Amino acid sequence: MTAPFFLDCDTGIDDAMAIGWLVASPGVDLVGVSTVSGNLDAAGGARNTLDLLALLGRPDVPVSVGAHDFLDHAYSGGAPEVHGVNGVGEVRLPRAAAEPTGLSGAQAVVEAARAHAGELRLLAIGPFTNIALALELEPRLPELVKEFTVMGGAAMAPGNVSALAEANVANDPLAAHRVFTAGFNLTMIGLDVTMRHVFEESHRQRLLAVGTPGAVAIAQMLEFYFAFYAQRFGRPCAVLHDPLAAAVATGDVELAVAPTVPVVVDHTDGPARGQTIADLRDLYQGFPHTYPGGTRVALEIPGDFAGTLLDRLSTL
Amino acid sequence: MTAPFFLDCDTGIDDAMAIGWLVASPGVDLVGVSTVSGNLDAAGGARNTLDLLALLGRPDVPVSVGAHDFLDHAYSGGAPEVHGVNGVGEVRLPRAAAEPTGLSGAQAVVEAARAHAGELRLLAIGPFTNIALALELEPRLPELVKEFTVMGGAAMAPGNVSALAEANVANDPLAAHRVFTAGFNLTMIGLDVTMRHVFEESHRQRLLAVGTPGAVAIAQMLEFYFAFYAQRFGRPCAVLHDPLAAAVATGDVELAVAPTVPVVVDHTDGPARGQTIADLRDLYQGFPHTYPGGTRVALEIPGDFAGTLLDRLSTL
Numbered sequence: 001m002t003a004p005f006f007l008d009c010d011t012g013i014d015d016a017m018a019i020g021w022l023v024a025s026p027g028v029d030l031v032g033v034s035t036v037s038g039n040l041d042a043a044g045g046a047r048n049t050l051d052l053l054a055l056l057g058r059p060d061v062p063v064s065v066g067a068h069d070f071l072d073h074a075y076s077g078g079a080p081e082v083h084g085v086n087g088v089g090e091v092r093l094p095r096a097a098a099e100p101t102g103l104s105g106a107q108a109v110v111e112a113a114r115a116h117a118g119e120l121r122l123l124a125i126g127p128f129t130n131i132a133l134a135l136e137l138e139p140r141l142p143e144l145v146k147e148f149t150v151m152g153g154a155a156m157a158p159g160n161v162s163a164l165a166e167a168n169v170a171n172d173p174l175a176a177h178r179v180f181t182a183g184f185n186l187t188m189i190g191l192d193v194t195m196r197h198v199f200e201e202s203h204r205q206r207l208l209a210v211g212t213p214g215a216v217a218i219a220q221m222l223e224f225y226f227a228f229y230a231q232r233f234g235r236p237c238a239v240l241h242d243p244l245a246a247a248v249a250t251g252d253v254e255l256a257v258a259p260t261v262p263v264v265v266d267h268t269d270g271p272a273r274g275q276t277i278a279d280l281r282d283l284y285q286g287f288p289h290t291y292p293g294g295t296r297v298a299l300e301i302p303g304d305f306a307g308t309l310l311d312r313l314s315t316l
Numbered sequence: 317m318t319a320p321f322f323l324d325c326d327t328g329i330d331d332a333m334a335i336g337w338l339v340a341s342p343g344v345d346l347v348g349v350s351t352v353s354g355n356l357d358a359a360g361g362a363r364n365t366l367d368l369l370a371l372l373g374r375p376d377v378p379v380s381v382g383a384h385d386f387l388d389h390a391y392s393g394g395a396p397e398v399h400g401v402n403g404v405g406e407v408r409l410p411r412a413a414a415e416p417t418g419l420s421g422a423q424a425v426v427e428a429a430r431a432h433a434g435e436l437r438l439l440a441i442g443p444f445t446n447i448a449l450a451l452e453l454e455p456r457l458p459e460l461v462k463e464f465t466v467m468g469g470a471a472m473a474p475g476n477v478s479a480l481a482e483a484n485v486a487n488d489p490l491a492a493h494r495v496f497t498a499g500f501n502l503t504m505i506g507l508d509v510t511m512r513h514v515f516e517e518s519h520r521q522r523l524l525a526v527g528t529p530g531a532v533a534i535a536q537m538l539e540f541y542f543a544f545y546a547q548r549f550g551r552p553c554a555v556l557h558d559p560l561a562a563a564v565a566t567g568d569v570e571l572a573v574a575p576t577v578p579v580v581v582d583h584t585d586g587p588a589r590g591q592t593i594a595d596l597r598d599l600y601q602g603f604p605h606t607y608p609g610g611t612r613v614a615l616e617i618p619g620d621f622a623g624t625l626l627d628r629l630s631t632l
Contacts, residue, residue, distance in 0.1 A: 156472045156473070156474075157472070157599075158472075158595070158596040158597045158599055159597065160597070163578075163593050163594065163595035163596070163597065164588075164593055195600060232600060232601065233600065233601070234601065262479075264587050266586055266587050266588045268584055268585075268586035268587075268588075269584075270582055270584035270586045270588065271580050271582050271584075271588075271593050272480075272582045272584075272586065272587075272588030272591060272593060275588060277479050277480055277587050277588060278479065279474070279479035280474040280479070281474045281475065281476070281479065283473075283474055284511060284548060284549065285548065285549070285550065
């Protein structure tokens with residue numbers, strides 16, 4: 001039995017790991033991908049996605065180029081210091097024959113949700129612009145989508161692009177606010193958990209040693225990503241933002257603490273712009289309440305996810 | 317050897333505990349107190365403070381009535397559900413003969429700072445309006461004050477009056493912003509630590525059994541405070557906001573984790589209004605840096621502070 005998954009991403013090195021996770025997971029039927037500007041521009045992210053999917057033996061997955069600009073401001077460049085200018089750590093992937101669909105990202109999301117009504121698993125690991133636009137095209141999207149998992153935000157953890165803001169949310173806070181308050185069956189995998197799961201150089205070497213084109217490409221990209229995180233951690237390594245969200249979406253990791261609480265996003269121009277404001281005041285009672293319309297906010301994911309990820313990617 | 321202390325407060329049940337701590341601490345020369353609206357109005361807080369100080373054998377401490385309204389909005393009522401209508405849990409304190417000084421709170425702060433230039437320990441456990449006004453009267457205040465300890469804010473912990481905002485800061489976010497960015501040698505004792513130190517009914521009974529008028533009065537007030545916190549914790553008890561800040565100010569408790577980082581306050585009208593935005597992005601490196609002009613943000617205070625507090629108040 002497989003379940004239909006749709007991925008919205010900005011590929012991106014950790015996006016590539018998430019794509020690897022989805023392709024390597026036997027329960028996943030990847031029905032489509034849309035891209036959005038974030039780590040790099042949406043068109044570049046789509047090219048990387050097509051090339052990587054071909055390398056992983058899935059040249060058939062349709063990829064749509066989504067929003068280049070954000071809801072209330074223009075895209076102004078990605079994160080070349082983190083992901084490289086080409087988004088995949090300057091690794092040269094073989095150019096795939098496939099081209100993007102003619103659909104916008106929002107259209108592709110809506111078509112997938114309608115085609116798999118009540119069954120679609122949606123995973124968004126870039127800025128939330130495409131999903132916000134899809135909500136305009138199809139207000140019933142929250143009912144059509146069975147489960148929606150996002151990598152983004154920070155509830156109690158520090159931000160990564162400002163004191164409080166995480167990059168995916170900070171790129172388009174208005175879109176994020178609309179998505180978090182739309183009524184999806186939504187799980188937020190934010191910095192509270194992603195910063196606690198680290199891929200080490202030993203993992204990377206073992207992935208490289210797998211020797212298949214996909215595993216080698218991802219391991220090569222990680223060299224660049226590791227160099228960025230070395231500035232933060234003092235050793236070459238990387239936190240596992242997007243693949244952790246993918247693994248939650250596929251049901252492979254346990255959320256030990258994940259209260260369902262109201263979440264809004266600060267989309268003012270104030271000092272908290274881009275912050276996910278999760279109401280965690282029940283903390284001291286152990287979160288006895290589940291709030292209707294709330295978001296499931298992951299606060300603790302125990303276990304050795306880096307090892308699990310290495311094992312899964314080693315099957316590519 | 318004693319050191320000069322000046323207290324700014326909104327007495328208030330936990331303020332009463334902090335006053336008890338200061339009076340009971342042999343190293344403290346309490347040179348004055350100012351009040352501000354918060355738990356109740358500034359005039360009522362001054363009355364409570366005068367009455368309590370007289371009961372504790374310190375009718376000589378000058379008390380000044382500070383700001384009734386906040387910098388950019390009017391006082392609109394206190395927290396009678398937490399502290400009672402009279403601010404001290406409906407306990408009837410004997411009315412002291414002393415009356416407030418004719419000074420404003422801001423004037424009293426400035427006079428104390430000038431009289432004890434370079435030596436004054438300032439402790440603020442209510443909204444920060446008086447201190448912000450004192451900064452207007454005396455821009456050199458941050459140099460005149462040796463150490464400034466505040467109870468207020470929440471860095472990574474949830475808020476207590478909104479998802480993110482702590483009451484003292486939320487009452488006057490603009491004043492708090494000015495105080496946090498004025499260049500004081502400033503220590504923030506916020507909800508990150510105060511919510512972790514709890515006075516239980518067994519402590520309260522032992523305080524009541526001390527039998528002296530001051531100890532009994534504080535223990536009686538706590539019955540009201542405990543009833544409020546019973547809604548949060550499921551048992552009669554209370555967290556120790558203001559006395560914990562007092563104990564940090566007097567140097568009696570250890571700050572195990574307390575990085576010095578930039579802190580600003582959201583004083584917009586957005587959803588994060590009243591939040592203390594502490595830049596804790598060095599968390600994953602163990603906070604190796606001390607930021608000039610930053611605030612020392614208490615994140616961990618180990619040990620049995622409730623027991624220490626009971627012991628100290630038992631000497632009243």
